[in-house]
Amino acid sequence: MSEPLLSQLRAQDAARRTLERALEKSRVHHAYLFAGPDGVGKELAAFGLAQALVCERRGVSEGGLFGDGAPPSFLACGACSACLRAVPREEEQRPVHPDVVVIERGLYAPQTIGRRTPETQDISIDQVRTLVLAHAAYAPHEGRAKVFIVRRVEEMSVPAANALLKTLEEPNARTHFILLTSQPDALLPTILSRTMRVRFAPLPEDVVASLLEAQGIEPVRAREVARLAGGSLETAARLADPDESDARDSFVTRALQAVDAPGLEPLLAVAEEAKKEKDLLRARLAALADALASKASEAARANNARAESFTLQGRIALRAMDHLDSNNAPQLVVEAMLSRMRAI
Ligand SMILES: [Zn+2]
Structure with missing residues (x-):
């Protein structure tokens, strides 16, 4: 006190x-x-x-x-x-x-x-x-x-x-x-x-994780969201919220579906929604990049030819985070990202 x-x-x-x-x-x-x-x-x-x-x-x-x-x-x-x-x-x-x-x-x-x-x-x-x-x-x-x-x-x-x-x-x-x-x-x-x-610099991941733990968040979850939070305790705390965690999973699923969909409608819908969620979008893109990276290593282990495209798509997601950081409009960032992923 x-x-x-x-x-x-x-x-x-x-x-x-x-x-x-x-x-x-x-x-x-x-x-x-x-x-x-x-x-x-x-x-x-x-x-x-x-x-x-x-x-x-x-x-x-x-x-x-x-x-x-x-x-x-x-x-x-x-x-x-x-x-x-x-x-x-x-x-x-x-x-x-x-x-x-x-x-x-x-x-x-x-x-x-x-x-x-x-x-x-x-x-x-x-x-x-x-x-x-x-x-x-x-x-x-x-x-x-x-x-x-x-x-x-x-x-x-x-x-x-x-x-x-x-x-x-x-x-x-x-x-x-x-x-x-x-x-x-x-x-x-x-x-x-x-x-x-x-x-003031972004906080190191381990500091964010330990501050979250001090707030009563379980260690595994604290470490997971600390990795996505870009060094911000505030973002990390919001990400640790169970509702946001569901919304993030749903973003990743819908983004991956939009990449594989025959038409452009799902892509435009995901991009449209990104407009409303600017603050949390960065973490969602990071989660998407993570998901693609694990798909890539899974495919590589199974000698699946898609391993390389997953890797490339993961890089596109990381680049989209940079574009977001340089203040591009969230909707356009997501639209361009998913279009590029579809082209692979
Ligand atoms: Zn005093």
């Missing part, structure tokens, strides 16, 4: 070192951009940094009367009231600490941020105005620091981003921004140039 959030960050040594060093030297930048895939620890690191900045005991010596106690820690204590309140609560997805403010599309009821309609398109200027501009100029409520954490900053509308930029240009002392994104290339150059980038 009292372990500081930053200490819970796994396998992001470079990012963690950067942040801990900044805390140790009291040189925490006023605007960070945490960039990396979703589900690898950006959030945990952001709230960890915020926790350290608002902690009531950090840097306070707990030394004895004659100064013979431990040196003051530059990390959050993890146990004081501020530390506890800096941790986001599950129901609201944000902390109750008044100086740790989360900005996210659709997080607040429209009336809270001075709107009539929900934010379906983007993070609106209304939210930035109400939650950032109205407060950033003032001292923190509780004295130590004020931290704004922006989830998926690439979803900011241009007016919202421009309003935020003004604040980033003239930072107040003890006010910090932590912008989170999995798509740094989609951000305005002005945002990129005014923030200090901290990179």
